[in-house]
Amino acid sequence: MIEELRQLGFRRTGGLVDLLTAMVRHHLPYTLAELAELPGLKERDQATIYRLIMKLKDVGKVRQLNLTGRVIHYQIVVPGHHHDYLICETCGGVSEVPVACTLGTVERQIMKRFGWKGLHHELEFYGVCPACAAS
Ligand SMILES: [Zn+2]
Ligand SMILES: [Zn+2]
Structure with a gap:
């Protein structure tokens, strides 16, 4: 996935790798607050995580779910899944x-x-x- 993202103009930063790893690990829909608490992301700058999520959303790699109408959840997109x-x-x-x-x-x-x-x-x-x- 990293390779594909690089072709889409992403830089392979530690933040990106940690974010993808965390989101793929349990493959669950996360709120931004929940993401910020995940192992590997706790130490990261929240604004960076937010920016990365938005960028991933723009290229269709992360989906935004508005399931409860209250909080927005984000989930990594896995093709065929x-x-x-x-x-x-x-x-x-x-x-x-x-x-x-x-x-x-x-x-x-x-x-x-x-x-x-x-x-x-x-x-x-x-x-x-x-x-x-x-x-
Ligand atoms: Zn409940
Ligand atoms: Zn089903």
Whole structure:
């Protein structure tokens, strides 16, 4: 990915490498505040992280999610890989659906039988997270 980014005009800085490493590691949607707390990014200048996120977003490598309508989450884009999300209506927390998604089968059926191409999806499940449910 670094190589591709270099071709897009990014400089291979420690900040960029650390940011990509952190975002790929758990591959979750992060808020800027959460990103700033990740190992490897804690010591970094927050403004630099923010600028890098914006630049990555501009070239389509990071997606901006506005799932809760409150906080913006950012997620690294991995080609051929999609996400379904669990959103807590109480605390606004966002996490990924922890079970394998089976909808690829449905997509393939629709493409095959009805002639659609390039079908993809992204689901949002709303509810109350375990932590909020317990309190
Ligand atoms: Zn919650
Ligand atoms: Zn899915």
